[in-house]
Structures are given as C-alpha cells and as structure tokens.
Amino acid sequence: MNSTKPMHLKGNANQNNDDREGNHGNSRRDSSGSYQEATVYNPTYTKSNSRKKKKRNTDTRLPIDKASWFSILTFSWVTPLFIKGWKGTLKTEDLTVASYKDSSEMNSHRLETRWAHILTKHGSKDASLFSALLYAMRSGVICSTIALTISTSTSLVSSTVVMRRLIAFTQSPEPDFFYGSLLVVLFTSLEFTRTACVSFALYLTERVAGRIRAALVAMVYHKILRLRSLKGKSVGELINLCTNDGQRVFDLCRSLPMGIVGIFICVLSLIASYVILGWTAVLGTTSYIVFYPLQMFLSKLITRFRQHCIKITDKRVRLMSEVITCIKLIKMYAWEIPFAKQIGAIRNQERSVLEKTGYVQSLSTSMLPVVSIMSASFTIILHTSLGYDIDVAQLSEFQNSDIRRNSRFLTLPKI
Structure with a gap:
C-alpha cells in the first residue's frame, strides 16, 4: 500500500537525504559516483560584468598616467599610497608597475637610435654622447625652463609691483574698495600661477631625469653584454658607471633648467633692485x-x-x-x-x-x-x-x- 507524504515531509526527507550524502545538495553525481558542483544561475552575473571586474583588478598602471592635470600639479595622485604607508607597512603588491613611457626598454631604444645616428654622421672620434643626451631630454628641459621662467616673472611682479601697491593702499586715507579687491585678486592669481608652474617644472624634471638615467644605464648594460673582454676596465668601474655616474646624470637633468633660469633671475633681480x-x-x-x-x-x-x-x-x-x-x-x-x-x-x-x-x-x-x-x-x-x-x-x-x-x-x- 503506497502512502503519499505531505509536501513538508518530502522537503524534510530531501534535506535529510542531502545531509546523508555529505551536504551535496547543490552538486550532482556523475557516472563514476563522484560529485560535481552544479552551476547556480545568478541573474546579476553577466560576461560584461566579469570583464569589467577583471579589467579593474588587473589595471596596474602607474597612477600618474591616469591622473588629471590638477592631480599632477598638486601631487594628489600619490596621496593614497602615503595614507596606506601611514596606516601600516607597505608591501610589494601595494606598489604599481612603472609606466612603459618611463621604462628602460623604450628610452634606451630612443637613446641608442640617436647615438647610432650621431656615430654615422660624425664618426666615432667626433661623436659626443652628451649631445645625444641633450637631444633626448630637449623637450623636457625646454618646457621646464619655460615654466620656471613664468614662475620667476610672476613672483617678481607680485612681490614688487602688486605688493607695493597693496602696502600703499593700506596707508591711503580714503581707500577704494574695488581697487583693493582687484589688487588682492591679482596677487592671488599670480601666486597661484607661480605655484602651478613650479609644481609642473618639478614633476617634469624629475620624470625626464628618471627616463634619461634608465636609458643610459640600460645602454651601458647592453654594451657590457656585447663585450668579449673588459679591455682593462675593472668590475668596480663598471659598477660605478651604472650607479654614481647614473646618479650624476640624473642630477644634471634635474638641475639644468634651474641653471638656465638662474641667469634670467640675476638680470631681473639686478634691474628690480636698481x-x-x-x-x-x-x-x-x-x-x-x-x-x-x-x-x-x-x-x-x-x-x-x-x-x-x-x-x-x-x-x-x-x-x-x-x-x-x-x-x-x-x-x-x-x-x-x-x-x-x-x-x-x-x-x-x-x-x-x-x-x-x-x-x-x-x-x-x-x-x-x-x-x-x-x-x-x-x-x-x-x-x-x-x-x-x-x-x-x-x-x-x-x-x-x-x-x-x-x-x-x-x-x-x-x-
């Protein structure tokens, strides 16, 4: 005699059966008797969401490559890393991969191409590596020099012309409110321009100097690999060539725009003082x-x-x-x-x-x-x-x- 069980008893029986089978309620048994995980339908899961999530997790570009102009001028793109380092010790996975624009592969290829052109044009005796380096960093040096020149000019105008008029305005018996407000706005604009130009020049010189150092060290490394013998050079000299000399080239690239602007500053300062x-x-x-x-x-x-x-x-x-x-x-x-x-x-x-x-x-x-x-x-x-x-x-x-x-x-x- 077959007896039908109520629905709630059937549900309990199925649940007990799943428990006896090792909690494989969401699994299915294959021909060999083992369990395989069953695919559960998720209405919110799509291939596009999976692709977006994967792209977001594998985006390891340098934050400065994704930063806006305001973030570059204020250096706010590095603030999350500083906060993470302040909260705890930084780990390797916290650091991002360097940009391809700053890599030694790209910059050394450009420098070696220019060096080969100079060798072909002038020969090995008259060729100058310094001219190749100047050609490689010409755009960064020119832009940094222009930014520092604008910064110096705005600094001199705001500190000599505008500041003197502000002091005279505060000492006048009947000051004009509109004229004073205009001087304050002009002084603020000039100072903001000066700060923005200095920040941009600092960002540009540091990045260009890093690229030049990476290109030069990679070029020296490739040259050493092609040599059959050191030709009288010691290992210490080669190590010094990649460390100390590379740092000196970095300092030169960073200080060259300031040295160029220094002449302009001397002339302007002497004229203003006179x-x-x-x-x-x-x-x-x-x-x-x-x-x-x-x-x-x-x-x-x-x-x-x-x-x-x-x-x-x-x-x-x-x-x-x-x-x-x-x-x-x-x-x-x-x-x-x-x-x-x-x-x-x-x-x-x-x-x-x-x-x-x-x-x-x-x-x-x-x-x-x-x-x-x-x-x-x-x-x-x-x-x-x-x-x-x-x-x-x-x-x-x-x-x-x-x-x-x-x-x-x-x-x-x-x-």
Missing part, C-alpha cells in the same frame, strides 16, 4: 660674484672625493670577487678572519671618503642662505650709511625682489 634702491642695491647684490667661485671650488672638491672613492670601491669589489672565487681554499686554511678584517678596513676607508663628501656637500648647500642674508644686510647698511632713506614699502619690495628670494636656482649641480 629701480627700487638705486646703485647701492647693485653693489650689494654683486656680492654673489664671490659666491660662485667658492661654489665651483666645493664642486671640484666633491668630484675629487668621488674619484678617490671609485678607486677604493674598485679595490673592495676585486677583493670580494677573489674571496668568492677562492672560498673553498679560504675555508680549508681558515683564512676567514684575516680576509674579513682586510675587507672591513677597505670598507672603513671608503666610508671615510663618503663622509667627507657628504660634509663638503652639506657645507655647499648651507652656504646659500647665509650668503643671501649677508648680501641683503650689506646692501641695507651701505644704502643707509651713504645717507639715503628707506621706508617700509621699499624695504619689503627689495626683500622680495632680491636674488635671495630665488636663490635656489643659483646653486651649481654637484656632478
């Missing part, structure tokens, strides 16, 4: 002439220390290569301690030279604000001692138009 205070300001600001020979002496001293450090580094690398090659012999005769002391002594000598280089470079950098303050003080003392009067507006205008306001452009690159 208009404000007269010939006494010209005598005071020419004290920077003494600053340049001292800067050149310190730069040459830094270069001499670096050349001496190259020899010590080469000696240490050679000794380390011998130790690695003959490690079995050193272990057999228990020569680990004597070799370790010898390598340690060479390393201490190398560190001493690097410390001297750092001290000289710090001295060269710290001299800049001291010289600017001495120049301004000498100018004011000379102006007042000759019987000339100076008011608050002239003092403020001279202080803002003096070379020391833009003296960061007058430092020589340590290359």
Whole structure:
C-alpha cells in the first residue's frame, strides 16, 4: 500500500537525504559516483560584468598616467599610497608597475637610435654622447625652463609691483574698495600661477631625469653584454658607471633648467633692485660674484672625493670577487678572519671618503642662505650709511625682489 507524504515531509526527507550524502545538495553525481558542483544561475552575473571586474583588478598602471592635470600639479595622485604607508607597512603588491613611457626598454631604444645616428654622421672620434643626451631630454628641459621662467616673472611682479601697491593702499586715507579687491585678486592669481608652474617644472624634471638615467644605464648594460673582454676596465668601474655616474646624470637633468633660469633671475633681480634702491642695491647684490667661485671650488672638491672613492670601491669589489672565487681554499686554511678584517678596513676607508663628501656637500648647500642674508644686510647698511632713506614699502619690495628670494636656482649641480 503506497502512502503519499505531505509536501513538508518530502522537503524534510530531501534535506535529510542531502545531509546523508555529505551536504551535496547543490552538486550532482556523475557516472563514476563522484560529485560535481552544479552551476547556480545568478541573474546579476553577466560576461560584461566579469570583464569589467577583471579589467579593474588587473589595471596596474602607474597612477600618474591616469591622473588629471590638477592631480599632477598638486601631487594628489600619490596621496593614497602615503595614507596606506601611514596606516601600516607597505608591501610589494601595494606598489604599481612603472609606466612603459618611463621604462628602460623604450628610452634606451630612443637613446641608442640617436647615438647610432650621431656615430654615422660624425664618426666615432667626433661623436659626443652628451649631445645625444641633450637631444633626448630637449623637450623636457625646454618646457621646464619655460615654466620656471613664468614662475620667476610672476613672483617678481607680485612681490614688487602688486605688493607695493597693496602696502600703499593700506596707508591711503580714503581707500577704494574695488581697487583693493582687484589688487588682492591679482596677487592671488599670480601666486597661484607661480605655484602651478613650479609644481609642473618639478614633476617634469624629475620624470625626464628618471627616463634619461634608465636609458643610459640600460645602454651601458647592453654594451657590457656585447663585450668579449673588459679591455682593462675593472668590475668596480663598471659598477660605478651604472650607479654614481647614473646618479650624476640624473642630477644634471634635474638641475639644468634651474641653471638656465638662474641667469634670467640675476638680470631681473639686478634691474628690480636698481629701480627700487638705486646703485647701492647693485653693489650689494654683486656680492654673489664671490659666491660662485667658492661654489665651483666645493664642486671640484666633491668630484675629487668621488674619484678617490671609485678607486677604493674598485679595490673592495676585486677583493670580494677573489674571496668568492677562492672560498673553498679560504675555508680549508681558515683564512676567514684575516680576509674579513682586510675587507672591513677597505670598507672603513671608503666610508671615510663618503663622509667627507657628504660634509663638503652639506657645507655647499648651507652656504646659500647665509650668503643671501649677508648680501641683503650689506646692501641695507651701505644704502643707509651713504645717507639715503628707506621706508617700509621699499624695504619689503627689495626683500622680495632680491636674488635671495630665488636663490635656489643659483646653486651649481654637484656632478
């Protein structure tokens, strides 16, 4: 006699049967007796959503390539990375892949193509690698120079013309509100333009310098791979060529636009100082002439220390290569301690030279604000001692138009 069970009892029986079969309610059994996961229909799942999700997860481009102009000028594209680093330790997966535009493959190919053209045109004797580097970074240097020139011009106009008129406006007995508002808007616009141009120049010079360094190091690496022998060159010299010399080229690319703009700043500052205070300001600001020979002496001293450090580094690398090659012999005769002391002594000598280089470079950098303050003080003392009067507006205008306001452009690159 067949008895029919109610629907709720059938549901419980099916559920118990699924439990007995190992909770394979959403699975199906194949011919071999094993269970396979059944496909569950999801109405919200489509191929387009899957593609979008996959594209979003695999987008590892550098954030600066996707950033807007406002994000580039304010450097806000790197803010999420700073926040993540502030909350915890950054991991490898937190960093994005470098842009292909900044890769050594693309930039080295462009540099090698230009270098091959120069070799074909001038020959191996008259060819200059520096001209190839200038050709590779010409667009970045030109744009950075233009941006820094605009920044300097707006800084001088806002600090000399607009600021002086604002001071005179505050001292007038019957000030015009519309005229004062116009001066404030003009001053704000000029300062915003100056800041935007400086940010753009900094972004452009850093990125162009990184591309040039990557291209040059890759070019040297490819050349080393094609050589059958080092032809008298040591391993330390090759390592120094890819590290120290590459960093010096990076510093040159970063400082070259500032050096070009520095000449323009000197001329504008001398003209503005002469208009404000007269010939006494010209005598005071020419004290920077003494600053340049001292800067050149310190730069040459830094270069001499670096050349001496190259020899010590080469000696240490050679000794380390011998130790690695003959490690079995050193272990057999228990020569680990004597070799370790010898390598340690060479390393201490190398560190001493690097410390001297750092001290000289710090001295060269710290001299800049001291010289600017001495120049301004000498100018004011000379102006007042000759019987000339100076008011608050002239003092403020001279202080803002003096070379020391833009003296960061007058430092020589340590290359």
